[in-house]
Amino acid sequence: MSLLAKLTEDMKNSMRAGDADRTGMIRLLMSSLKNEQIKVGHELSDEEALKVLQRESKQRKDAAELYRGPGATTCWRRKSTS
Secondary structure, eight states, X not given: OOHHHHHHHXXXXXXXXXXXXXXXXXXXXXXXXXXXXXXXXXXXXHHHHHHHHHHHHHHHHHHHHHHHSTTHHHHHHHHHHO
């Protein structure tokens, strides 16, 4: 089963379970995969899809670190007022 097929199945299951957070995250990942597929102009292999998912994971970790580090309340205030 390809990564995209697995994500699609996981999204269906999370929707059935009513898990909005999980569904939203899976939709975000699938969107990133589709954008990359359009960019490269062909179906993504599992290796290419994995690279996209790793990049997205790194972005989320970096954002979480930003909000945990020094000056985090300043960043939070800026985000909430925009």
